[in-house]
Amino acid sequence: MVAISLPDGSQRQYDGPVTGLDIARDIGPGLAKASLACTVDGAPWDLTRPIDRDAAVTLVTGKDEAGLELIRHDAAHVMAEAVQELYPGTQVTIGPAIENGFYYDFARDEPFTPEDLAAIEARMRAIVDRDEAIVREEWDRDEAIAWFKARGEHYKAEIIADLPAGEPLTIYRQGDWLDLCRGPHLPSTGKLGKAFKLTKLAGAYWRGDSRNPMLQRIYGTAWATDNQLKDYLHMLEEAEKRDHRRLGREMDLFHFEDYAPGSVFWHDKGWTLFQTLIQFVRRRQAAAGFQEVNTPDMMDRTLWEVSGHWQNYRENMFTTKTEDERDFALKPMNCPGHMAVYKCALRSYRDLPLKIAEFGKVHRYEPSGALHGLMRVRSFTQDDAHVFCTPDQLRAECLKLNTLILGLYEDFGFEQLTIKLATRPEKRVGSDDLWDAAEGALQGVLDEVVARSDGRVKASVNPGEGVFYGPKLEYVLRDAIGRDWQCGTVQVDFNLPGRFDAGYVGADGDRHVPVMIHRAMFGSLERFTGILIEHYAGRFPLWLAPTQVVVATITGDADGYASEVAAALRAAGLRVDVDLRNEKINYKVREHSHVKVPVIAVVGKREAEERTVALRRLGGASQEVLALDRARDTLKHEALPPDLARRDAAVPATGMVQVA
RNA sequence: GCCGCAGUAGCUCAGCUGGUAGAGCAACGCAUUCGUAAUGCGUGGGUCGGGGGUUCGAGUCCCUCCUGCGGCACCA
Numbered sequence: 158m159v160a161i162s163l164p165d166g167s168q169r170q171y172d173g174p175v176t177g178l179d180i181a182r183d184i185g186p187g188l189a190k191a192s193l194a195c196t197v198d199g200a201p202w203d204l205t206r207p208i209d210r211d212a213a214v215t216l217v218t219g220k221d222e223a224g225l226e227l228i229r230h231d232a233a234h235v236m237a238e239a240v241q242e243l244y245p246g247t248q249v250t251i252g253p254a255i256e257n258g259f260y261y262d263f264a265r266d267e268p269f270t271p272e273d274l275a276a277i278e279a280r281m282r283a284i285v286d287r288d289e290a291i292v293r294e295e296w297d298r299d300e301a302i303a304w305f306k307a308r309g310e311h312y313k314a315e316i317i318a319d320l321p322a323g324e325p326l327t328i329y330r331q332g333d334w335l336d337l338c339r340g341p342h343l344p345s346t347g348k349l350g351k352a353f354k355l356t357k358l359a360g361a362y363w364r365g366d367s368r369n370p371m372l373q374r375i376y377g378t379a380w381a382t383d384n385q386l387k388d389y390l391h392m393l394e395e396a397e398k399r400d401h402r403r404l405g406r407e408m409d410l411f412h413f414e415d416y417a418p419g420s421v422f423w424h425d426k427g428w429t430l431f432q433t434l435i436q437f438v439r440r441r442q443a444a445a446g447f448q449e450v451n452t453p454d455m456m457d458r459t460l461w462e463v464s465g466h467w468q469n470y471r472e473n474m475f476t477t478k479t480e481d482e483r484d485f486a487l488k489p490m491n492c493p494g495h496m497a498v499y500k501c502a503l504r505s506y507r508d509l510p511l512k513i514a515e516f517g518k519v520h521r522y523e524p525s526g527a528l529h530g531l532m533r534v535r536s537f538t539q540d541d542a543h544v545f546c547t548p549d550q551l552r553a554e555c556l557k558l559n560t561l562i563l564g565l566y567e568d569f570g571f572e573q574l575t576i577k578l579a580t581r582p583e584k585r586v587g588s589d590d591l592w593d594a595a596e597g598a599l600q601g602v603l604d605e606v607v608a609r610s611d612g613r614v615k616a617s618v619n620p621g622e623g624v625f626y627g628p629k630l631e632y633v634l635r636d637a638i639g640r641d642w643q644c645g646t647v648q649v650d651f652n653l654p655g656r657f658d659a660g661y662v663g664a665d666g667d668r669h670v671p672v673m674i675h676r677a678m679f680g681s682l683e684r685f686t687g688i689l690i691e692h693y694a695g696r697f698p699l700w701l702a703p704t705q706v707v708v709a710t711i712t713g714d715a716d717g718y719a720s721e722v723a724a725a726l727r728a729a730g731l732r733v734d735v736d737l738r739n740e741k742i743n744y745k746v747r748e749h750s751h752v753k754v755p756v757i758a759v760v761g762k763r764e765a766e767e768r769t770v771a772l773r774r775l776g777g778a779s780q781e782v783l784a785l786d787r788a789r790d791t792l793k794h795e796a797l798p799p800d801l802a803r804r805d806a807a808v809p810a811t812g813m814v815q816v817a
Numbered sequence: 818g819c820c821g822c823a824g825u826a827g828c829u830c831a832g833c834u835g836g837u838a839g840a841g842c843a844a845c846g847c848a849u850u851c852g853u854a855a856u857g858c859g860u861g862g863g864u865c866g867g868g869g870g871u872u873c874g875a876g877u878c879c880c881u882c883c884u885g886c887g888g889c890a891c892c893a
Contacts, residue, residue, distance in 0.1 A: 260888095268821065359888030360820025367890045371820050374888070406828080415866075415884045473892090524818050524891060525884090537893070622892095631893095643893070680893040712850045739850065747854035761852055773853060780853065 160211040174207035178344065181216050191218040193227050193348060194341045203293050203341040219350075219381025229254035231291070231343045232281075232353050232379040233261045238334040239280035240375075243273075249336060250312040250363065250372055257389060258353075258378035262361055264312055269373050274355040277375070281353070288347030289332035293340060295325050301337065312363070313337055352386040353379035396638060401690035402530040408695055408752050410703070411531070419528045419535030421683055426703035429732065431538075431686055433701055435516055437798050438540045438565070438678065444800075445561050447514040447542055452494025454518060458484035463656055464493040465586050469625040473521045491517040492650075492675060495543040496657045499671075504661040509671060510550050514542035516682070531687030538682040544674040545654070547663075551672050555602040555630075555647055562632055562645045562678045563614075568799040569689065571634040575615045575641070578603055579622035579629045586626055587652040595649040596628045602647075603630060626652045627675075636692040644685060648675040695753045696775060699796045702732070702755045706792065708770075709736040709745040711761030718765035722758060725785060729793040750775060756792065 159171045161180055169183065177195030181188045181204075194217045195202050201223070208214065217224045233252035240247055240263060252261030263269075269277075296304075298317060305314040317337060320326065329338045331346055343349060355377040363369035380386045397403070405411050410427030413420070423431060439449065458476075461467040466474065466489065475487040488494065495513045504511065520536045527533050546554050566574065578599055581592045607616045623629055632645035650673040654660075660668045679685035689701070699705055708723045710716055716737050723735045734754075736745050742759060749757050759771040759780065770788045771780040783791065797805065 271822070357887055358821055361889045362819075365890075367819070371889075373820070376888080413885090418884065519893090521892085526818060526820095526889080527891060528885090533892070539893075646893080677893075684893060709853090710850095711852050714850080741849095741851055741856065742853050743851090744855055745853085750854055757853080759853060763852085771853080778853085 159209065161208070162211075162213045164213075164215050174209040176207055177202060177204040177214060177216060180214060184216075188216060188218075191220075192216045193218055193224045193343050196223075201341045203291075204344045206293055206341070225379075225381060226254045227341065227343060228349060228381060229259040229379045231346070231349050232377060233259040234329070234331065234336055234338070234342070235281050235284050235346055235349055236277060236355070236375060236377060237261050237263075237336060238284055238331065239277050241334065243276060243280055246309070248310050248312050251316070258356070258376060260361075260374050260376045262363075262372040262374045264363075264370070264372050269358055269375065271358065274358065274375065278353075278355050282351055284332070284346050285349050285351060286347070287332060288345050290345045291329055291331045291342045293342070294328045294330060294335075296328050298322065298326050301326055301328065305337075349379075350381065352381065352383045353377055354386065354390070399638070399691045399694040400530075401532075401687040404690050404695040404753075405531070405687075408703075410690070413530075418525070419523060419533070421531060421534060421536075427686070429703040430689075430697070430701060431682060433798075434679070434682060434686065434689075435538075435540075437568075437800065439516075440798075440800055441561065441565060442512075442514050442540075442542065442678075445512075445557065446510075447512040449514045449516075450495070450498055451515055452491065452498065452517065453488070454520075455485050455487055456493070458486060460493050460497075461486050464496070464653060465625060465656060466490070466493070469584055469586070473523070475520050475522055487520040488517065489519050489521045491515050491519065491539065491541040492543060492653060492673070493657075496653060496659060496673075499543075499545055500657060500659050504545070504659075504671070506547060506661055506663050506669075509661060510544050510546035510554050512542060512544045514540070517541050531683045531690075534681070534683055537684065539677050540679050540682060542676050544676065545659075545661075545671045546674065547661075547669070548672050551598050551649065551674070552602060554674055555599065555649070556605065558647050558674065558676050559602065559606050559630075562647075562676075565678050566632075566634055566644075569692070571636070571692075572613055573635040574610075574613060575617060575633040575635075576603055576606065577617050577619045577622075577631040577633060577643075579619040579624075579631055581628060582621050582623050582625060584625055585623070586656070591651040592628065595651050599628055599630055599647070599649055624648055624675075626650050629675075636688060637694075638691070640691075642684075642688050644680040644688070645678045646676065646680065649673075650675060697753070697755065699755050699792070700798045702753075704734050704752075704754050705732045705796055706756045706758055707734045707736055707745075707749045707754045708758045708760060709742065709749065711742045711759065713737075713739065714762050715760045715765045718768075719760050722760060722770055722785060725789050726758075726792065729789050731789075731792055731796055746773065758788065 159173065159175055161169045161171065161175065163169070169180065177192065178189060181192040192204055194204050196215045196217065197208055197212045217227065219225065219228060230253065233254065237249050237252055241249065244265060246265065248264040250262040250264060252259065302314045302317050305317065317326065327338060327340055328335050329340060329342050355375060357376045359374045359376065360371045361374040363372055378386065378389055380389060405427065408426065409424050410430065411421050411423045414422060458467060470489060474489050477485050479485065495515065498513055499511065516538055518536060518538045523533060523535050544554050563574070580596055603616050607614050619631065627648050627650040629646045629648035631643050633641050633643045635641050654670050654673050659671060661671050663669045706726055708719045710719045719735055719737060723733045726733045746757060753775060755775045757773040759773060764770055768785050769782050770785055771782045772788060773780045
């Protein structure tokens, strides 16, 4: 007897071994049809694999996340079968399910072409039509290795050889084709359905290591229903519409040139946005006790040797030799410059913590394949700072930085965060004792931050991902369409101050070495601007919009008044354009809406006579007619950056103009 | 850096197997003064990414370099 308990609490008795499919059939033909796999006491289990003991069984369908994953995994297998049918001699390697889809890495001398994708997809559909039974088999390890080797499947043989000995090794057979796989799988290829599509071709290193040969990866997406597939493809189109490279051109924010790969040409509007962000950070960090400095972009090699960059970061640095044979480097980081500022005076413990900030433009030679719009560039501006403090102050200072950073993100609506602790890398300076201390300090900070965050902040570890001089906390934020971006960092550094022979006089009158904390909040201002463009899809909140208001006339009669309106709004600090062109108002509204101007102030004869403006919000269909003074005050208030808005809210309004 | 793909007017793109370039939008000019997402007519604009080669002849074929796109690797 086998007793099966189901998720609804019911129990079923069977005389002997039973399969998930049997159980599903007993419950109903609809469920039998919909079931893809099951779990047995929580473990994934093939639908047709016998269960010979009492167990809790759950049936998995395409509606479950686990079911979708099965579909994607099977899609990978079916694709591999199709590829090997069409292109004999191609070796299979690995093919997992991933978010929204799957991929499979193949080894083949001939490159796949985009046209091949269509052929492969067609063959996949044929395999689904064949409805081949997918059968689980347990094989002996050595036999499996020999079997794959005999067929020239060297990668697969290598994978099996690396599997821990003693564990049962499972092979899934579908038709004439088979693959090593942990499973589970669908009962047959027909169950896969046809809601899939091959999406892209790419190279990928064997085992993810750039020293290994490059394989050919084919990506696809797969879903339980055609509608889900359609929705997903539609979502991709929408994401493309908010691509910052496209919006940057359409909104006239910036451009790139072939002769400066990875360096931005900011246009007036983009630079206005960029500077607005800098002003915002500047106010916030000044309030937190930072002083702002500026250090040279180019410094002598000897400085970089002291810092260790010349030895550890050279391949990322732009260097130059001058006529007099001196080596210089464009700064890839601001820390050595800030060390110089710190060191140029005798520091006492009373000066600590000393917080030095700089909107420093750094240059890094990034691999050509890494460049990507504003997101990955070779010259960028960091909202960088270094906190020099005593070891006793370290923890409290890290916590203060955390508060500052999280507060900043909230003002842009980024509330879901992951903070990763990146620990010591292989290539590093300093003793293990120092690394132990630094990693311990950050772990402690992280634990406290997570504990106090009400679940908004998640923590994880990135082993070996620290910088060569110290471990770091990486702040990863999630944007409006669910993508994660690493922006801020807090790095603890017990090394650089010593290398630079920096010191302070303690309360005991002796000389001590300070601890240094490196921090960036937005990280790269260029990249953060790109993230914001995509996050807001170009529809910036009023305070960030490069052009906040366009005053547009209906007829030439209103030109004089329009200029008056613009002057009044500009006097209130707003960024205003005037559109006096001899065009229809429809045309003007359409054009300014396309470039995402948040407010269009329409003025015609009527408004001129009544001294009003008709405000039209981006995306809105209606207008609001306000007296000019009223419109000015409303917009001025709305255009306040969040920090200044809070300050104003905290101070009872007096009707007096506030001086920033 | 590696794999694949691409580079034609400001933008989006067409240009079959080689026979010295085309559309829409934008721009400019003229007319139109028209109340909330495209007024009409007209005009100009390209050494087809750079260099080299094959050919009587190259946007089209070959080589090479550059840049971009999608991944991989790397990373803010």
